Amino acid sequence: MINQLISLSLKNRYIVLLIAIALFAWGIYAIRENPIDAIPDLSENQVIVFTEWQGRSPQVMEDQVTYPLLSNLQGIPKVRAIRATSMFGMSFVYIVFEDKADVYWARSRVLERLNYAQRLLPQGITPTLGPDGTGVGHILWYTLDAKSMDLGEQRALQDWYVKLGLQTVPGVSEVASFGGFEKQYQVTIDPNKLNYYRIPLSQVLKSIKSNNNDVGGRKFEMNGTGYIVRGLGYIKSLADVENIPVGVINTIPVKIKDIATVQMGGDERLGIFDRNGSGEAVGGIVVTRYGENADKVIHAVKAKMADIQKGLPVGVSFKIAYDRSELIENAVGSVKHTLIEEMITVSIIVILFLLSIKSALSIIIQIPITIAASFILLNAFGISSNIMSLTGIALAIGVIVDNGIVMVENSHRNLSIAQEKEK
Numbered sequence: 001m002i003n004q005l006i007s008l009s010l011k012n013r014y015i016v017l018l019i020a021i022a023l024f025a026w027g028i029y030a031i032r033e034n035p036i037d038a039i040p041d042l043s044e045n046q047v048i049v050f051t052e053w054q055g056r057s058p059q060v061m062e063d064q065v066t067y068p069l070l071s072n073l074q075g076i077p078k079v080r081a082i083r084a085t086s087m088f089g090m091s092f093v094y095i096v097f098e099d100k101a102d103v104y105w106a107r108s109r110v111l112e113r114l115n116y117a118q119r120l121l122p123q124g125i126t127p128t129l130g131p132d133g134t135g136v137g138h139i140l141w142y143t144l145d146a147k148s149m150d151l152g153e154q155r156a157l158q159d160w161y162v163k164l165g166l167q168t169v170p171g172v173s174e175v176a177s178f179g180g181f182e183k184q185y186q187v188t189i190d191p192n193k194l195n196y197y198r199i200p201l202s203q204v205l206k207s208i209k210s211n212n213n214d215v216g217g218r219k220f221e222m223n224g225t226g227y228i229v230r231g232l233g234y235i236k237s238l239a240d241v242e243n244i245p246v247g248v249i250n251t252i253p254v255k256i257k258d259i260a261t262v263q264m265g266g267d268e269r270l271g272i273f274d275r276n277g278s279g280e281a282v283g284g285i286v287v288t289r290y291g292e293n294a295d296k297v298i299h300a301v302k303a304k305m306a307d308i309q310k311g312l313p314v315g316v317s318f319k320i321a322y323d324r325s326e327l328i329e330n331a332v333g334s335v336k337h338t339l340i341e342e343m344i345t346v347s348i349i350v351i352l353f354l355l356s357i358k359s360a361l362s363i364i365i366q367i368p369i370t371i372a373a374s375f376i377l378l379n380a381f382g383i384s385s386n387i388m389s390l391t392g393i394a395l396a397i398g399v400i401v402d403n404g405i406v407m408v409e410n411s412h413r414n415l416s417i418a419q420e421k422e423k
Helices: 002-011 013-033 058-072 103-120 151-166 191-197 201-210 238-242 294-309 325-354 357-380 387-422
Strands: 046-052 079-087 090-097 138-145 172-178 183-189 215-222 225-231 245-249 252-255 260-266 283-288 317-323
Touching (some): 002 013, 046 058, 058 079, 058 090, 138 294, 151 183, 151 283, 183 191, 325 357, 325 387
Antiparallel strands (some): 138 317
């Protein structure tokens, strides 16, 4: 069988050459399409369901949120395991699917079950899906260099301008903000005054909520012109909050400022972010989607940062804290360097021992064609170019070359024997 294959190849050299060229071209295309990352993604194929219920103990979260979700998410196709954890005010359910299941198919199946399971939860509680990324999806960390702005203004700039711009980059799953203060109106109620005016706390909460809203009316015509009636009621300043009425005593309205103090402050923080010991900073973590080309996404995010930079206030700029593209480029560069070294080394050894440039050329040609063809298989099995896969290719170069050296040396030996017989 092998002899017939070799004989057929020798009789049809041009066809074999065309097949090799086509295989090499296909491999080059596969190299361009193969996702590049620094480390292999060995995380489980899972979907995270997150539910928040502020102020509830872990036991309450377990009984009223986690358990109903866990029991009703059972039975989804291709599920391997379901895990859950409950903590103060938060519930996490991890649905682990089989490795062959498509991640977006899995998310759609979970959403279908959540539509039913949500009816079993307390009123006002809405479970949400986590980002379609993995634990190794953190590809870029950045901070804002804004010495002239306080931490609250930096966090507002990050949440309402920078974050929204970066999330439009293709391949970005989420931009998680960290550091600074999240601005909020804080109403500190005096319980003694509340008791004096005999106003329940629920009425205060209801009044604040109902007085922070825009309402719409109907359209009416007057003198041949149409007018749209609407009410503007969003809170814009501390005075707006202070003047909200919460009750009436002897025809005199009782306002928020009569029973409480209002101030602008930051939300409660569980930690701080420090940048190299130089003080607190505000920034974000860019998370890439599952299966995306990390190197391509990083370059797209940097290009978007350059556009966002034009709209930032004077004196505000980006500082990169972590950039995985450096590790990716070094890994790819190391493999390229190894390939060039081995091709040169093999060429010199073959020329020295066989004293034939044609023989060396036939062996060297095998290396790029075989490596290019290997990327076709990487794409077929959904494996990215990372440190482990590229190192495996580099180690396999020796095996690729060994085959060519043995075949060429054997051909030289048989040719020499045939020439001696002719003499």
